[in-house]
Amino acid sequence: MDPAFFFIQFLSGLASASNLFLIACGLTIIFGVTRIVNFAHGSFYMLGAYFAYTLTQQMMALLGDALGFWLALPIAAVAVGLCAVVMELILLRRIYRSHELFQLLATFGVVLIVQDLVQEVWGPEELFGPRAPGFTSFVVIFGFRFPEYQLVLIAAGPLVLGALWLLFNRTRWGTLVRAATQDREMVGALGVNQARLFTGVLFLGGFLAGLAGALQLPVEPANPFMDVNIIAEAFVVTVIGGMGNVLGAFLAALIIAQLQAFGILVFPEITLVLPFLVMALVLVVRPWGLLGKPETSTSHGFAGDRPLRPLSRTQQALVAALIAVLLLLPLVVGEYSQKLALEVFIYALFAFSLNFIMGAGGMVSFGHAAYFGLGGYGAALLVHHLGLNMELAILAAPIAAGLGALLFGWFVVRLSGVYLAMLTLAFAQIVWSTAFQWVELTGGDNGLIGIWPSQWASDRTVYYYLTLLVCGAAIAFLWRASHAPFGYTLRAGRDSTVRADAIGIDLKRHQWLAFALAGTCAGIAGGMFVFSKGNIDPGSLAIPTSVDALVMVLLGGIQTLTGPLVGGAVFHLLEAYILPLTDYWRAFLGAVILVLVIAFPMGLAGFLRDRLTREESAS
Amino acid sequence: MTDASVLKVEGLNAFYGRAHILFDVALEVGKGEVVALLGRNGAGKSTTLKSIMGLLAEVRGTRSLDGQNLARLPSFRIAQSGLGYVPEERRIFTGLTVMENLEVGRQPPRQGAPEWTPEKLFALFPNLAEMRDRPGGRMSGGEQQMLTIARTLMGNPRAILLDEPSEGLAPVIVEQMARTIAELKREGLTVLLSEQNLYFAKELSDRAYVIEGGRIRYQCTMAELMADDAVRHAYLTI
Ligand SMILES: Nc1ncnc2c1ncn2[C@@H]1O[C@H](COP(=O)(O)OP(=O)(O)OP(=O)(O)O)[C@@H](O)[C@H]1O
Ligand SMILES: [Mg+2]
Numbered sequence: 001m002d003p004a005f006f007f008i009q010f011l012s013g014l015a016s017a018s019n020l021f022l023i024a025c026g027l028t029i030i031f032g033v034t035r036i037v038n039f040a041h042g043s044f045y046m047l048g049a050y051f052a053y054t055l056t057q058q059m060m061a062l063l064g065d066a067l068g069f070w071l072a073l074p075i076a077a078v079a080v081g082l083c084a085v086v087m088e089l090i091l092l093r094r095i096y097r098s099h100e101l102f103q104l105l106a107t108f109g110v111v112l113i114v115q116d117l118v119q120e121v122w123g124p125e126e127l128f129g130p131r132a133p134g135f136t137s138f139v140v141i142f143g144f145r146f147p148e149y150q151l152v153l154i155a156a157g158p159l160v161l162g163a164l165w166l167l168f169n170r171t172r173w174g175t176l177v178r179a180a181t182q183d184r185e186m187v188g189a190l191g192v193n194q195a196r197l198f199t200g201v202l203f204l205g206g207f208l209a210g211l212a213g214a215l216q217l218p219v220e221p222a223n224p225f226m227d228v229n230i231i232a233e234a235f236v237v238t239v240i241g242g243m244g245n246v247l248g249a250f251l252a253a254l255i256i257a258q259l260q261a262f263g264i265l266v267f268p269e270i271t272l273v274l275p276f277l278v279m280a281l282v283l284v285v286r287p288w289g290l291l292g293k294p295e296t297s298t299s300h301g302f303a304g305d306r307p308l309r310p311l312s313r314t315q316q317a318l319v320a321a322l323i324a325v326l327l328l329l330p331l332v333v334g335e336y337s338q339k340l341a342l343e344v345f346i347y348a349l350f351a352f353s354l355n356f357i358m359g360a361g362g363m364v365s366f367g368h369a370a371y372f373g374l375g376g377y378g379a380a381l382l383v384h385h386l387g388l389n390m391e392l393a394i395l396a397a398p399i400a401a402g403l404g405a406l407l408f409g410w411f412v413v414r415l416s417g418v419y420l421a422m423l424t425l426a427f428a429q430i431v432w433s434t435a436f437q438w439v440e441l442t443g444g445d446n447g448l449i450g451i452w453p454s455q456w457a458s459d460r461t462v463y464y465y466l467t468l469l470v471c472g473a474a475i476a477f478l479w480r481a482s483h484a485p486f487g488y489t490l491r492a493g494r495d496s497t498v499r500a501d502a503i504g505i506d507l508k509r510h511q512w513l514a515f516a517l518a519g520t521c522a523g524i525a526g527g528m529f530v531f532s533k534g535n536i537d538p539g540s541l542a543i544p545t546s547v548d549a550l551v552m553v554l555l556g557g558i559q560t561l562t563g564p565l566v567g568g569a570v571f572h573l574l575e576a577y578i579l580p581l582t583d584y585w586r587a588f589l590g591a592v593i594l595v596l597v598i599a600f601p602m603g604l605a606g607f608l609r610d611r612l613t614r615e616e617s618a619s
Numbered sequence: 620m621t622d623a624s625v626l627k628v629e630g631l632n633a634f635y636g637r638a639h640i641l642f643d644v645a646l647e648v649g650k651g652e653v654v655a656l657l658g659r660n661g662a663g664k665s666t667t668l669k670s671i672m673g674l675l676a677e678v679r680g681t682r683s684l685d686g687q688n689l690a691r692l693p694s695f696r697i698a699q700s701g702l703g704y705v706p707e708e709r710r711i712f713t714g715l716t717v718m719e720n721l722e723v724g725r726q727p728p729r730q731g732a733p734e735w736t737p738e739k740l741f742a743l744f745p746n747l748a749e750m751r752d753r754p755g756g757r758m759s760g761g762e763q764q765m766l767t768i769a770r771t772l773m774g775n776p777r778a779i780l781l782d783e784p785s786e787g788l789a790p791v792i793v794e795q796m797a798r799t800i801a802e803l804k805r806e807g808l809t810v811l812l813s814e815q816n817l818y819f820a821k822e823l824s825d826r827a828y829v830i831e832g833g834r835i836r837y838q839c840t841m842a843e844l845m846a847d848d849a850v851r852h853a854y855l856t857i
Contacts, residue, residue, distance in 0.1 A: 172722060179712045179723045186710045189672055190724045191698030191774050 004142030006262075011141070013261030014254075015150040018157030021253035022212035023230060024237035025164065025246050026205030032181035032244025033201045036092060037100070037418055039107040042231030043114040044080050044206045048213025049222035050118060051076035053127050056217070066133040077211035084206025088199050094598050096198075100418050101364045105554065106597040108547055111227060112590030116583075119224050129217035149218055156215060160208065161250050168246075177201060181244050228543065232429050236275040239422050240282045242292020251290060272433035276426040280411060283423055287415055310483060326468055330461045338464045340576055342532060345471040346525045348568035351552035353521035355564040356478050358553060360487050361514045362494030363412065366421045367428025368522055368549045370408070373541030374431060375401040375523025376530040380448045381441070390454045394527045401523020402516055404431070409515030413508050425543070432541040447537025451530050467528050474521045475565070481517065482561060490514055551593060557602050557609075566604060625650050625778050625809045626671070626702070631680035633670045633833075640666050641833045644680070646811075648778065653800070653810040655824035655841070657817065659856055663833040664813035665707050668780040671811075672704045673697045685777060701729055703776030707783045707813075709767040713756030717747055720755050720766055724773035732777045733806045740769045743799060761792035768799070778809035785819045797822055817855055821845060829854045 027041045055076050060068035087110060095103050135152055138145040168174035180187045180197055188194045213226070220226075237256055241248025256275050264271050288294050311319065330338055354368045378400025382393040408427040415423055435442045442448065457463050481487055493507040530536045539545065548571065556567025574592075579585045600607050624647040633641040641663055648654045658664050670678045673694035682689040689697050698704065712720050721737050728734045741748035744765040750758065755766060764784055771779055784800070785793045793816075800823050804810065814820040820827065820841075827844050829837040831854045837844075844850065 175715065175719050175722050179715055179719075182712050182714060183710055185674065185694075186706065186712075187723060188693070188695045189674060189698055189704045189706075190770065191695050191726050192723070193695050 004144055007142060008144045008146055009261050009265065010258065011146060011154065012150065013258040014157075015153040016261070017253045017257035018153045018155075019212055019216060020233060020237050020257055021157045021250050022160055022215070023209050023234045024241070024249040024253055025160065026208035027234050028238040028241065028244055028246060028249045029164075029177070029208075030201055030205040031238065031418075033177055033184065034092065034096065034198050035100075035418075036096070036103045036107065037235070037243075037422070038205070039104060039231060040087060040110040040114065041205070041209050041234060042227035042229075043111050044084060044209035045213040045216075045230050045234075046118060046222070046224070046227040047083060047114065048076055048080045048210030049129075049217050049220075049226060050122050050127070050213075051079050051210065052214035052217045053122070053129050053222045056130050060130060065130075069130060069133050073211065073214040076214040077207045080210025080213070081203040081207035084202040084209075085199055087206075088202040091594065091598075092198070092202070093195065098597065098601065099364075100421065101358070101550065101554075101558075102597045102601060104364075104366065104421060105547070105550055105593050109590040109593030109597070111231075112586040112593070115224060115227065116587035116590075120584075122222070122224075124224060126221035126223040128221045132218045153215060153219070157250070157253070160211075161246070164246055173197075173200065232425070232543070233275055235422055235425065236279045238289075239419070239426075240279050240289055242289030243418065245289070245291040248289055248291030269437050272437050273430050276430045276433065279426045280423065280430070283415065283419065283426075284411055287419065323472075330464055335460045338460050339532070340572070342464045342467040343529075343576075344569045344572045345467050346529050346532070347552060347572045348565045349471040349474050349528075350522055350525040350549055351556070351564035351568040351571075352475050352478055352561075353518040353525070354549045355553045355556075355558065355561075356482065356521070357511075357514055357518045359558050359561075360482055360490045360494065361511055361518075362490075363416075363424075363511060363515065364421045365412075365424040365518075365546070366543075366550070367424035367426070367546050368518075369541050369543070369545035370424075370428035370431045371401040371405050371519035371522035372526040372529070372545065372549070373435065373536070373538075374404045374519075375526030376536040376540055377435060377442065377448075377526075378523065379527045380451045380530050380536045383451050384443075384448045385441075390452075390457060390531055394531070397523045397527025397530075398520045399523075401526065402520035405519020405523075406512075406516045409512050409519065412515060413511040425546070428541060428543070428546055432538055432543075435538040435541055442538075445538065447535055447539075449535040451536065452534050453531045457531075463532060467532070470524060470528055474524050478517070478521055479561060481514075486510065486513075551589070551596070554593075554596050555604055557604060557607070560609060563604075570604065623650050624648060625652075625685055626811060627681075627683045628667075628671060629681045631667065631670055631678065631682070633666050633675055633679075634677040635666075635675075639833075641670060644670075644830070644833070644835055646828050646835065646838075648809055648811050650809055651804070651807050652826065653804050653812055653824045655820040655827040656811060656813045656830060657815070657820060657827055657844075657855055658813075658830040659815065659854070662830045662854075664815075664830060665782055666833070667830065668704065668782050668811070668813055671697075671780060672702065674704075698774060698776075699726065701732060701775075701777035703771040703774055703779035705768050705771045705779060705781045705784065707786065709760075709763045711755035711758070711763045711766055711770075714754060716752045716754055717758075717766060718751050720770050721773050724770035726774040729775045729777065732775050733808060734775050735772045737773075740772060743802060744769055761788050761795075764788060764792075764796065765799070772803075776808070778811070780811050780813075782813045783815065784812070785814065785816045793819060815856060817851070 023041065023045050027038060030036065030038050052073055055072035056069050059072045062068060063071065091106060091110065095106055132149050132152065135148040137148055139148055139151070168178055176187060176192055176197055180194065184194055233256070237249055237252045240255070241252035256278065259274055259278065260271055263274050282289065329341060350372055354365060357363045357365060375397035378396035379393040382388040382396050412420055412423050436444060452458060453463055457466055489510050493510060526540065552567035552571045553564050554567065555570050556563030556565065578588060582588060602610065626648040629645045631641055631644040632639065644667055656664050656667060669675050671682050673689065673692060684700055684702050687700055689700070712723060715723070718737065721740070746762055747765055747769060750762070755763065758766065768784065784796050788796065797819060800810065804823065812820060812824060824841045826840050827838070828835050829850065836854055837850050
């Protein structure tokens with residue numbers, strides 16, 4: 001092929017690298033100082049584009065095209081920076097000392113709220129911005145036409161990198177930020193007001209993301225999916241570069257953008273998967289990214305952590321009563337309620353399996369949906385392509401999910417904290433991208449339909465009992481495992497890695513096995529889910545599904561075994577009754593997350609249990 | 620003991636999670652005094668200093684600096700009110716140069732406290748003068764120890780909490796460190812010095828508190844302590 005063509009491709013790669021870098025550098029700076037992985041960074045980017053859309057319209061009419069346009073972009077960026085400041089002041093301040101799970105979830109809550117707000121204000125359609133005055137034409141490079149505006153974008157990356165370098169190396173504020181990135185407590189002990197520093201950092205990060213979104217407007221219409229589409233890639237870039245490292249983010253953005261620019265020529269189906277594959281590879285070789293430094297432990301532990309106790313007599317009686325009620329339920333309620341109830345069992349198992357690795361194992365997974373979806377797809381593919389019946393196909397659910405968890409888990413247990421969470425997210429995105437892009441196998445976006453149970457199980461009530469049996473057995477199995485020596489070993493390891501190593505426990509092996517078990521059980525839930533719905537699509541593997549599982553666990557409370565069951569039930573019933581009533585389900589869910597994280601960090605079950613024990617000890 | 624105590628602590632109790640570490644620790648440091656807090660490994664010296672500095676999540680008890688109540692303040696306010704803290708682990712910003720490390724510690728001049736500039740500090744620590752632009756990560760242990768003290772002095776403190784400055788240093792450097800602290804004392808700085816090394820503390824300190832198991836077991840002048848073999852053997856590693 002023509003070398004000039006490759007050069008043009010390389011230039012396009014540079015332009016998208018600039019865009020990625022602008023987003024990722026703010027993310028990495030915010031993480032470096034506050035230790036918070038900010039999901040809402042994609043929302044900042046999206047807001048930047050929408051603000052720029054509105055502002056360019058107004059200001060170009062008022063001040064003329066050129067001046068109006070080029071003033072509107074920085075103003076949009078400043079406005080986004082101020083939004084970030086508001087988020088810092090009312091939300092982040094309250095959770096700096098919380099567990100990273102709560103921080104991730106809280107910022108995801110903001111994502112959900114912003115999504116609904118944006119749709120409310122700007123509507124669901126794509127909004128095309130104006131072309132950039134002064135850069136509307138093409139330049140000819142080696143006989144190829146290349147848009148002038150892309151050159152502006154190419155320049156933006158290095159310019160911002162240079163400006164940041166000056167800011168961090170030539171100003172007192174920058175010096176303080178760099179110092180705080182390494183040891184914020186010490187910076188505080190030297191008399192620096194961290195809170196104010198953090199607010200400033202959020203402004204800077206928001207400003208940069210807003211600028212990225214605003215600069216993108218002439219190239220890509222503002223649309224309500226920009227946030228989620230970009231955030232996963234921005235995470236990848238920050239993680240590959242080394243979290244907290246701006247130069248690393250620049251290098252990683254270059255690598256990812258060029259790989260995509262050329263990857264699309266060779267193997268177009270791989271573009272979505274590629275960044276996550278690269279990230280997984282880099283983390284295996286350099287667990288802290290290209291230029292990152294090993295983390296000093298940042299984990300804060302969960303609030304209300306306490307030892308696990310076997311069930312008391314009364315609790316055993318309660319469990320027995322609950323089982324009796326569930327067995328008798330179909331005699332009393334109709335088909336719809338049975339369907340709801342069996343879905344609750346499925347979600348309860350899904351949440352319970354997640355809690356098994358989080359609560360006992362101390363591993364926060366942000367990609368548990370991968371195993372739920374692998375189970376679902378495992379079964380559905382056999383039905384769809386081989387025409388197997390349910391009895392055989394459902395066996396593929398735990399096997400596919402278990403093998404996936406075994407493979408991914410091997411990498412995951414080598415990391416901890418935020419890096420672990422990011423890697424689980426990356427693996428889930430790999431599975432999601434595959435399901436989404438491998439259309440011949442998986443049906444792509446539409447998924448697979450017509451996956452129904454065999455004749456004998458197609459009756460609602462029969463399927464109800466089947467689900468109760470299967471999910472109940474899996475939950476009982478995980479419950480036993482939590483109380484077996486295996487579970488105690490896991491918790492010992494979670495509480496002190498050093499001590500567990502010292503007494504000769506091979507902690508990683510235990511964690512790996514736990515991860516695989518949890519994945520297998522999530523797969524069972526996924527398999528039961530497919531046959532209850534009759535279809536499956538990539539949504540079952542996507543980030544929001546992983547977050548749903550986390551919310552269920554959080555609703556119930558992490559440090560209780562019953563928590564996820566309560567959480568799964570509450571979550572699904574909320575979804576069933578509130579989702580049809582409102583156009584703002586996402587904002588509602590986001591608000592629930594924020595309330596949970598701030599007011600009930602121990603979850604409903606944990607909250608109730610604390611109330612009960614307090615009353616008991618008071619009386 | 621002077622009436623005009625600069626630093627005053629009473630009924631200090633500290634916890635790590637559910638572990639109760641300090642029990643009713645009380646101590647005072649008078650203006651211009653150097654007071655030693657002596658004890659073995661794990662006795663609670665560092666915990667005492669961190670509690671005073673507001674660096675622990677759970678602390679009870681009163682702490683005051685020149686009459687100002689420190690108990691409810693976050694650590695940056697405590698530093699701003701004129702109390703300097705030099706941590707045991709040094710906690711140099713390894714990615715920052717010597718000058719930048721000093722810059723992080725800089726605070727406005729303070730009435731009634733010696734005023735420091737980088738140039739004055741370089742006179743006190745001549746080694747540092749030759750490595751202004753060197754990153755903190757590429758300095759020896761002794762140089763880092765000097766830098767951590769210099770960094771705290773940049774805040775122009777009235778009093779400093781100095782946690783085991785002699786730990787892990789070669790004997791020559793320890794001597795140099797002792798001379799520096801004596802110099803600081805002549806400048807009028809008030810110091811609470813945590814130490815295991817009795818011979819290092821002996822030369823510098825006016826008085827001593829002996830801590831063991833999170834409780835103050837003994838308090839006396841340095842001369843009395845040196846005369847009392849029984850106490851030294853009971854609570855200190857000789
Ligand atoms: N982060 C921590 N978590 C739990 N316990 C701690 C922690 N840090 C210290 N401790 C405990 O508190 C007690 C006092 O420790 P401290 O560090 O104050 O001792 P120290 O006198 O400074 O000892 P050293 O001379 O070794 O520095 C010790 O029993 C120690 O085990
Ligand atoms: Mg100590």
